[in-house]
Amino acid sequence: MSLVTIIISILLPPLAVFLKSGLGTQFLISLLLTLIGWLPGIIYALYVNSK
Incomplete structure (x- = not known):
């Protein structure tokens, strides 16, 4: 995962x-x-992009 991502x-x-x-x-x-909340969105985005 790059810094831009x-x-x-x-x-x-x-x-x-x-x-x-x-x-x-x-x-x-x-x-x-x-x-719903900014933090759950960030966590999920980082999870999806780390696959």
């Missing part, structure tokens, strides 16, 4: 997930978690 994951978690996996269920989960 980490920064995008922190600032815009759904965008980071979208760039990794496209528009699908992982993106929707990330969007929902980010809307």
Whole structure:
């Protein structure tokens, strides 16, 4: 995982997930978690991008 990916994951978690996996269920989960709370969205984005 690059530094740019980490920064995008922190600032815009759904965008980071979208760039990794496209528009699908992982993106929707990330969007929902980010809307519920910023921290869960960041954690999920970092998790998806670390795979």
